[in-house]
Structure formats: C-alpha cells, structure tokens
Amino acid sequence: MPTDLEKLVELQQVDLELARLNTQLAAIPKTIARIDAQLASARKRVEDARAAIKAGESAKRQHEQEIQSLNERILKFRGQSSSIKNNEQYKALLSEIAHAEGEIAANEEKILELLMKSDGLQTQLATAEAALKTETAEVELQKAAAEKAGDADRAAAAKAQARSQAIRKGVDETLLASYDRILKSRGYAVAEVLDHRCTACQFMLRPQVLSNVRAALEVVLCDSCGRMMYYLPEHNVKTSTINATGIAHQAEREWMFVPSMGTSGAFVVFINHKGNATMKAYDAMTGEAIARRVEKNAICQKIFADEIRDARNLFVDEPNLEDKYKEKLPIEILDDLRHQLPKA
Numbered sequence: 001m002p003t004d005l006e007k008l009v010e011l012q013q014v015d016l017e018l019a020r021l022n023t024q025l026a027a028i029p030k031t032i033a034r035i036d037a038q039l040a041s042a043r044k045r046v047e048d049a050r051a052a053i054k055a056g057e058s059a060k061r062q063h064e065q066e067i068q069s070l071n072e073r074i075l076k077f078r079g080q081s082s083s084i085k086n087n088e089q090y091k092a093l094l095s096e097i098a099h100a101e102g103e104i105a106a107n108e109e110k111i112l113e114l115l116m117k118s119d120g121l122q123t124q125l126a127t128a129e130a131a132l133k134t135e136t137a138e139v140e141l142q143k144a145a146a147e148k149a150g151d152a153d154r155a156a157a158a159k160a161q162a163r164s165q166a167i168r169k170g171v172d173e174t175l176l177a178s179y180d181r182i183l184k185s186r187g188y189a190v191a192e193v194l195d196h197r198c199t200a201c202q203f204m205l206r207p208q209v210l211s212n213v214r215a216a217l218e219v220v221l222c223d224s225c226g227r228m229m230y231y232l233p234e235h236n237v238k239t240s241t242i243n244a245t246g247i248a249h250q251a252e253r254e255w256m257f258v259p260s261m262g263t264s265g266a267f268v269v270f271i272n273h274k275g276n277a278t279m280k281a282y283d284a285m286t287g288e289a290i291a292r293r294v295e296k297n298a299i300c301q302k303i304f305a306d307e308i309r310d311a312r313n314l315f316v317d318e319p320n321l322e323d324k325y326k327e328k329l330p331i332e333i334l335d336d337l338r339h340q341l342p343k344a
Contacts, residue, residue, distance in 0.1 A: 008228065022157060024150075025150060032146060032147075049121055056117060060114045063110050063111045064107075070100045070101075070107070077093050175219065188227070191228070206223070207336075209223065214314075252272045253270065257311060257314055258307050258311045262290055267281070275296065277304065279294075279300065287331070314337055
C-alpha cells in the first residue's frame with residue numbers, strides 16, 4: 001500500500017472517531033436539557049398541590065367573610081324588631097333571619113369540607129416535595145455523569161484533532177484535498193477491497209482494476225462510488241476451519257509473482273487444503289511448470305514464508321488453473337499475468 005494511502009487509512013479512522021466525538025459533544029446540551037425535563041412532572045405535582053392548598057385557603061376565607069357578613073345582617077334584622085308594627089312584618093323579618101342562618105350553616109359546611117380536603121392536600125404536597133427532592137438528586141448525578149463524559153470526550157477529541165493534523169502534514173496536498181472532498185460527500189473516503197469488491201458500495205472490481213489496487217503503485221478510485229481503495233492480502237485469505245493442530249481443512253489459494261524463482265521470476269500458486277500446504281510454480285517467461293512442493297500438516301504462510309516474503313499478489317479469476325494446465329500455462333494467461341506486473 002502506498003505510504004500516503006496508509007496514512008489516509010489511519011487519518012480516516014481518526015477523522016471518523018473525531019466526528020463521532022464531536023457529535024456526542026454537540027448532543028450534551030440536549031442531554032442536559034432532557035435530564036432537566038425529567039423534573040418537570042415532579043415540579044408540577046408540587047406546584048399543583050401548593051396551588052390547590054392556596055385555592056382552598058382562599059375559598060375558606062371567602063366563606064368566613066360570608067359568615068361574618070350574614071351574622072352582621074342577622075344582628076341588623078334583630079335590631080329592627082323593635083320597630084315592627086304588625087305580624088306580617090315580623091314574619092318577614094324572621095324569614096330573613098332564618099334564611100341568613102341557613103346560609104351560615106351552608107358556609108360552615110363548606111369550610112369543614114375544605115379543612116378535610118386540606119389535610120389530604122398537605123399530605124400530597126409533602127409526598128410531592130419528597131419525590132422532587134429525590135429526583136433532583138438523581139438528576140444532578142445524571143448531569144454530573146453527562147458532564148464528566150463530556151470532559152472525557154473533549155479530551156479525546158482534542159487528542160484526535162492533534163493526531164489528524166499531524167497525519168495531514170505528511171500527506172500530499174492534492175491527495176489530501178481529494179480525500180477531504182470524498183469524505184465530505186460520501187461519509188468516508190477510503191475503502192478496503194475484500195473478495196474482489198469495494199467494501200463501501202459492494203461493486204465488483206474489474207480484473208485490471210483489482211490488479212492495480214493490489215499492485216499498490218498508485219491510488220485507485222472505485223468506478224462505482226469514487227472512494228480510494230486499498231488491499232490487504234491478510235484480509236483476503238479465506239477463513240477456514242481449524243482442527244486441534246491448528247491446520248486448515250478447507251481450501252484457500254493465492255496466486256503471486258515470486259521474483260526469486262525461475263530465470264526471471266515465477267508465477268506461483270499457494271494452496272492450503274485439508275491440512276496440506278502446496279506450492280506450484282510456472283516460469284514467468286516460458287510458462288513452464290518448474291516446481292511443485294507439498295508439505296503435510298502445514299500452511300503456506302509458514303512453510304513457504306521465504307517465497308511469499310518478496311512476492312506480489314496477482315489476480316486470477318479462473319479457479320483451479322493449476323489443475324487444468326499442469327505442465328505449462330497458455331500464452332493468453334501468461335500475458336494477463338505479466339500485464340499485472342509493474343513496468344520495468
């Protein structure tokens with residue numbers, strides 16, 4: 001992988017983490033507001049209880065004032081009794097007094113009801129105030145935790161920002177501008193190639209494009225999504241079932257160009273299958289089979305480590321090619337493999 005592309009892969013990880021942290025930091029005020037809102041119902045219960053008590057006290061005073069007014073009216077009526085001249089006037093006066101006394105009794109009954117209701121409201125208020133106190137303490141703890149997490153995120157964001165700036169200083173400006181443009185429009189700019197596909201959009205790469213990505217001589221953009229692509233050989237080896245000895249039991253194969261074999265290098269297929277490691281090589285100039293080696297209870301990555309160390313990955317889309325052409329590779333396949341090699 002080109003050095004700049006390696007840096008962009010790391011830069012993308014840092015930038016995505018920085019974006020995540022900034023998103024979390026931006027959400028902190030909303031989180032605090034949401035936590036504060038949890039107290040709204042508790043506060044309302046307290047306010048409603050206090051308002052009900054206040055309304056009861058006001059109603060009680062009104063009834064008391066009405067009783068006082070009625071008593072004064074009764075005294076007035078009784079003071080007029082000495083001036084009454086006939087029975088009709090006396091009966092009317094007694095009727096007014098009786099009516100006033102009835103209203104006094106009604107107001108006293110309402111006062112009694114308010115006093116009884118007041119006891120329940122006082123209990124409700126005490127309960128609501130206790131609940132508000134408890135919830136306030138809980139909310140303060142939640143807010144403290146949110147603010148502490150925010151402090152940690154701010155520290156992590158500052159560290160990520162510093163790392164991003166440090167990486168950016170070592171990347172070609174033109175390439176960095178392309179990275180920023182793709183990142184802004186696509187969400188992320190660099191995508192790994194796995195199983196012949198761009199992992200960002202799942203587009204199947206053409207053989208030549210895949211070969212260019214694997215050769216890693218330049219930055220290659222996906223034909224579908226336009227992201228920068230990179231290839232890691234260790235991620236493109238098919239996983240396999242492992243037995244108790246650690247040997248793979250299912251096939252995995254990789255074609256490579258090994259410059260140290262043959263007169264001018266060799267096209268080599270490495271195969272792990274049923275616990276055996278197989279290497280078969282064809283001369284890069286003539287296509288002739290020049291070597292075949294099988295090791296039992298082994299894997300290619302270990303037993304053929306010297307050959308693989310300086311090898312270059314190749315793309316071969318025809319399965320089991322080595323079984324079909326056991327002695328010599330045909331010219332069209334040789335040309336395709338040679339075309340994947342960097343120009344001298």
